[in-house]
Amino acid sequence: MRLYRLIRYDIKNGICSRLYLYVPAAILCSVFTIGFYMSLQNRNLENEKLTIINILLYFFEGKEPFSPELGNAFVFPVVWLFIFLYSAFLTLNYPYSNLTGYGVQVITRTKSRKLWWLSKCFWVFLTTFLYFAVWYLVSLVLSLILHIDLSIQYSERICAELLDMKLQSVQAGSVWISLVILPVMTSVAVNLLQLCLGLFFDRIYCFLASAVILFASTYFQTPLLIGNFAMVKRSVMYQENGMDFTQGIIACVALIILSIGAGFWRIRKYDILKKHERGLQQEAEDD
Amino acid sequence: MAAKCIKNEMRKALFSKASLITYLLSFSLVIYHTVTKAEIYNEFYTAYQTGEVQGNPMITAVSLYCNWLGADVTSFATSAFFFLFPIIAVMPYGWSMAGEIKSGYTKNVISRIPRKVYFFSKYFAAFVSGALAVMIPLLLSFLLMSLVLPALHMENIYPYGVIGERSMWAELYYSNPFLYSMLYVLLDGIFSGLTACISMAFAFFTRSQVSVVLMPFFLMLLLDYIDTNVLPGWELSPVRFLQALPVVNERSGVIDLAFCLAFAVFTLGIILYKERKYEAL
Numbered sequence: 001m002r003l004y005r006l007i008r009y010d011i012k013n014g015i016c017s018r019l020y021l022y023v024p025a026a027i028l029c030s031v032f033t034i035g036f037y038m039s040l041q042n043r044n045l046e047n048e049k050l051t052i053i054n055i056l057l058y059f060f061e062g063k064e065p066f067s068p069e070l071g072n073a074f075v076f077p078v079v080w081l082f083i084f085l086y087s088a089f090l091t092l093n094y095p096y097s098n099l100t101g102y103g104v105q106v107i108t109r110t111k112s113r114k115l116w117w118l119s120k121c122f123w124v125f126l127t128t129f130l131y132f133a134v135w136y137l138v139s140l141v142l143s144l145i146l147h148i149d150l151s152i153q154y155s156e157r158i159c160a161e162l163l164d165m166k167l168q169s170v171q172a173g174s175v176w177i178s179l180v181i182l183p184v185m186t187s188v189a190v191n192l193l194q195l196c197l198g199l200f201f202d203r204i205y206c207f208l209a210s211a212v213i214l215f216a217s218t219y220f221q222t223p224l225l226i227g228n229f230a231m232v233k234r235s236v237m238y239q240e241n242g243m244d245f246t247q248g249i250i251a252c253v254a255l256i257i258l259s260i261g262a263g264f265w266r267i268r269k270y271d272i273l274k275k276h277e278r279g280l281q282q283e284a285e286d287d
Numbered sequence: 288m289a290a291k292c293i294k295n296e297m298r299k300a301l302f303s304k305a306s307l308i309t310y311l312l313s314f315s316l317v318i319y320h321t322v323t324k325a326e327i328y329n330e331f332y333t334a335y336q337t338g339e340v341q342g343n344p345m346i347t348a349v350s351l352y353c354n355w356l357g358a359d360v361t362s363f364a365t366s367a368f369f370f371l372f373p374i375i376a377v378m379p380y381g382w383s384m385a386g387e388i389k390s391g392y393t394k395n396v397i398s399r400i401p402r403k404v405y406f407f408s409k410y411f412a413a414f415v416s417g418a419l420a421v422m423i424p425l426l427l428s429f430l431l432m433s434l435v436l437p438a439l440h441m442e443n444i445y446p447y448g449v450i451g452e453r454s455m456w457a458e459l460y461y462s463n464p465f466l467y468s469m470l471y472v473l474l475d476g477i478f479s480g481l482t483a484c485i486s487m488a489f490a491f492f493t494r495s496q497v498s499v500v501l502m503p504f505f506l507m508l509l510l511d512y513i514d515t516n517v518l519p520g521w522e523l524s525p526v527r528f529l530q531a532l533p534v535v536n537e538r539s540g541v542i543d544l545a546f547c548l549a550f551a552v553f554t555l556g557i558i559l560y561k562e563r564k565y566e567a568l
Contacts, residue, residue, distance in 0.1 A: 073360035085508070
């Protein structure tokens, strides 16, 4: 019951009163979708049957495995990074400002730090889901407006010419996992890691850590960098030795459990009063 | 009074904990880059000496001028440094305006000294701290790499480390690469200083310190998206054109200058406006 109340409190203060933060996400999604749609015209591909899967492949294509050879400059996948970094930004401020403000009162009254931490983890889950829901919903609405096909099929020619991507074996299940489940799970895992790091370091350094992990994922192909699992161009759909879906799900779940566990351990000894004094002035004005 | 205020702001900007952490982060990237490059060079040199390298050894590939942090466009350290430069530039002091408005420090100061002096001292301190946060790691990298790699002049017959004829300072790159590299350090410094000032200007519009710090970062990502998708041809993204060698397209001096001017006009314009209209209470 107490947890339910805390979650309700976080939904009200951390989501409902911060809905304006989702507007840039919707605008960005529109810009990226329309930009992609326009690029069809530039490449004389307007007669090709564009589907919503093509658009989602564009969002989550990521970066093909990079080999740092002479004269081969590294170009990072800006759309992919934008999507995940904005998600990290969305979940950056609220837990900290809550802990240094009213959160202290909440912890005192509920008499449980663990419940406070659990509710914040749940809040990160909800915020990330909502954020991705905005992306999918906006692309869906724009697809309807621009008469883009909503089928699970996709145009191979558009993929090859615009995304430089030739997918190996594509089944409906693989599409769902690589375009919906793994991006959302990866983002949740990175955001929870960021939330956990927030109990140790300042917020900006936590965001910096998320940015470095995601950026390094685009450069190095290794299962140790979790961002690799959220890129279609690193998956088994694109390359034979690509990232395995099951491995990706296990890695995300492991990171989520590790972050929540480390947070539990840290919050027990966390000096909330000291932080509260320092953050008292900020709380009133932040968010 | 102005000199005292500037001195005070500079002291806060250069000797803060945030500055120290920023430099530590940048230096760790520099050291990682130097060590990896030294290893590669060592392997190459050993193979070269033992005669394992057959045919043209393409010795300019290990030149200092295409391998220091500002120019090594294939390496992780360079890409990460320029990707994160908007945060690196802002972290030492760009956020301070937001912090001081929030804490009430601004009210106390501008009731004692002219607003103009206070705002311009902050602007100056933010610019210098942002510029130094990027210039010092770049210079350090250049110095460390010059201990390890030979400073060979680049040649335009190879498919690496080349810049096109139309590109900015192309002649200088081949005739005087040291000057070219130093000019790029200076350009990066100016741009980073202006990036820190953008963050300072945003402080008048939002109360969230995190947003103030991250605003320039997302702005640079947006410019990179525009460069990639909408306006190909010339390098328009600062993340790319601040690297001393081309990433995708040629660099244009006009575009670099236009960006510098736009950023300077935007930030100075806001400061000038706020200097007249800022209401502390």
